[in-house]
Amino acid sequence: xxxxxxxxxxxxxxxxxxxxxxxxxIPEGVNYFFCLGGIAFALFILLFISGMMLAIYYVPSENExxxxxxxxxxEVRFGWFIRSFHKWSANLFIVAIVLHxxxxxxxxxxxxxxxxxxxxxxLILILAFAxxxxxxxxxxxxxxxxxxxxxxxxxxxxxxxxxxxxxxxxGGQDVTGATLxxxxxxxxxxxxxxxxxxxxxxxxxxxxxxxKGGL
Amino acid sequence: xxxQKDFYPDYxxxxxxxxxxxxxxxxxxxxxxxxxxxxxxxxxxxxxxxPEWYFLWLYQLIRYFPGSRIVIGTTVxxxxxxxxxxxxxxxxxxxxxxxxxxxxGVLLLLSIVxxxxxxxLIP
Numbered sequence: 001x002x003x004x005x006x007x008x009x010x011x012x013x014x015x016x017x018x019x020x021x022x023x024x025x026i027p028e029g030v031n032y033f034f035c036l037g038g039i040a041f042a043l044f045i046l047l048f049i050s051g052m053m054l055a056i057y058y059v060p061s062e063n064e065x066x067x068x069x070x071x072x073x074x075e076v077r078f079g080w081f082i083r084s085f086h087k088w089s090a091n092l093f094i095v096a097i098v099l100h101x102x103x104x105x106x107x108x109x110x111x112x113x114x115x116x117x118x119x120x121x122x123l124i125l126i127l128a129f130a131x132x133x134x135x136x137x138x139x140x141x142x143x144x145x146x147x148x149x150x151x152x153x154x155x156x157x158x159x160x161x162x163x164x165x166x167x168x169x170x171g172g173q174d175v176t177g178a179t180l181x182x183x184x185x186x187x188x189x190x191x192x193x194x195x196x197x198x199x200x201x202x203x204x205x206x207x208x209x210x211x212k213g214g215l
Numbered sequence: 216x217x218x219q220k221d222f223y224p225d226y227x228x229x230x231x232x233x234x235x236x237x238x239x240x241x242x243x244x245x246x247x248x249x250x251x252x253x254x255x256x257x258x259x260x261x262x263x264x265x266p267e268w269y270f271l272w273l274y275q276l277i278r279y280f281p282g283s284r285i286v287i288g289t290t291v292x293x294x295x296x297x298x299x300x301x302x303x304x305x306x307x308x309x310x311x312x313x314x315x316x317x318x319x320g321v322l323l324l325l326s327i328v329x330x331x332x333x334x335x336l337i338p
Contacts, residue, residue, distance in 0.1 A: 022223035030220070035233045042234040046241065066255055073252055084249035088241050094269045105303070105320055108313070115304035122301045132267055141253025143264045150263060151270075154277065157289045 021207060029214015033103045040096035041199065043089050050086040051188065058138070060184035062177025065140035090132060097125050109212035117205040124198050127191055134187040140180060148183070149175050265338070272330035296323060 009015045057076050059068040072079035101121065104110055110118035137148045152175065156166035171178035220226060266274050273293060280288035299306075299319055307316040 022221075022227070024222050026220040026222055026226050028219075030226070032229075032233065035230050038230045039234060039237055042237060043241075046238070070252065073249075080249055081245060084245035085241060087250045088244045088248075091268075092237070092241060102324070105316075108307075110304045111307060112304070118304050119301055122297075125300075126297065129269065132269060136267060139253055140256065142256055142262070143253045145256045146262055147264045147266055149261070151266070154285075154289045157285050159286060159290065 024210070027211055027213030030211065031214070034211070036096055036100035036103050040093060040100050043093040043096055044195070044199070046089045047086060047093060048192065050082050050089065051192075053082050054086060055188060060138070060181050062140075062180060065138065065180060069139050069141075090135065094128055094132065097128055101125060107212060107215060111212075114205070114209055114212065117202060117209070120198050120202045120205065124195065124202065127195050127198065131187060131191045131195075134183040134191070137175075137180060137183045138187065145175060148179065152179075265334075268331070268335075271334040272327045275330040275334040299323060 054072065057068060057072050057079065059065055069083075072083055074080075104118070104121070133151060137144045152166050152169045155169055156162045158165055167173070169179070169182070170176070171182045265271070273288075276292060277285060277288040280286075300323070303316055303320065306319060307313055
C-alpha cells in the first residue's frame with residue numbers, strides 16, 4: 001500500500017501540498033459554528049451523489065417525466081428513499097449556506113483581504129437558489145408546472161429585458177417540454193459545473209488566506 | 216488549554232463527527248417524511264401553488280405590489296438585496312463601516328424572516 005502511494009506521489013506530487021493543507025494550524029476562537037461551511041459542502045456532495053442516482057432513472061421528457069417519478073417512487077428499489085434524501089438535503093443545503101453566511105457576517109470574516117471570497121460565497125448562495133428553482137419543475141406535476149409558470153411570468157416584468165428573459169427561460173412562449181429540458185440541463189449540468197468552479201475558488205482562497213479566527 | 220490546534224487531526228475529526236450527525240438527520244427526515252407524489256398536470260385548471268419555503272419572502276413581497284408596480288417587487292427590491300449582500304465587504308469601510316453593515320444586514324435578514332413568517336401564517 002505504501003509503495004503504491006509513493007508511486008502515485010512520484011507521478012502526481014500531491015503529498016507536499018496536502019501535507020501543508022492538513023497540518024496547517026487553526027486560529028484561536030474557532031468553535032462549532034465554523035463547521036457550517038463544511039456541513040454545506042458535505043450536503044453538496046450528498047446532493048451530487050443522490051442526484052447522480054436519480055439521473056439514472058429520471059426521464060426529462062414532457063410525456064415521460066411524471067411517469068418516471070412514479071417509477072422511481074414505486075418500482076425502483078429504494079428509489080423513493082433516494083428522492084426523499086435528495087429533497088431533504090436540498091432544503092438543509094439552503095439552511096446551511098444561509099447560516100454559514102450569517103456566521104461569516106458575525107465574525108467579520110468578509111473584511112479585507114477576504115472580499116473576493118465573500119463575493120464567491122454570495123454567488124454560491126444565488127446558485128443554490130437557482131438550483132432549487134429549476135429542480136422544482138422536474139417532477140413535472142401540477143404543483144411544479146404552475147409554480148414555474150408563475151415564476152417565469154415574474155421574469156417577464158423585469159424592465160426592458162423581461163420578455164426576452166421569460167422567453168429564454170421557457171424556451172418558447174409557454175412552459176412546455178422545452179422548458180423541462182432546459183431546466184433539467186441547468187439543474188444537472190450548468191449549475192453543478194459552475195458550483196464546482198466557485199467552490200474550488202472558495203476553498204482555494206480559504207487555503208491561501210487562512211481561517212479568520214474568533215472575534 | 217493553550218495548545219495550537221491543527222486542521223488534522225483536531226479539527227478534521229470534529230467536523231467529520233458533525234457531518235456524520237447531519238447525515239443521520241437527513242436519513243431520519245428522508246425516511247419519515249418522503250415528498251408526496253403530485254397530481255398529473257392539468258392545463259385546464261390553473262392554480263397558484265406556493266413556492267418552496269426559501270422563496271416565500273419573494274412570493275409575499277410581490278403581493279404588496281399589484282398592477283404595474285409589480286416591477287418593484289420582482290426586480291427593484293430583490294436586485295437591491297442581492298447587490299447589498301455582495302457589496303457588504305465594501306460597505307464596511309471607514310470608522311462607521313461595521314455599524315452601517317450591521318444595520319443593513321439585520322434589516323435584510325429581518326425583512327426576509329418577517330415576510331416568510333407572514334407568508335407561512337397567513338396563506
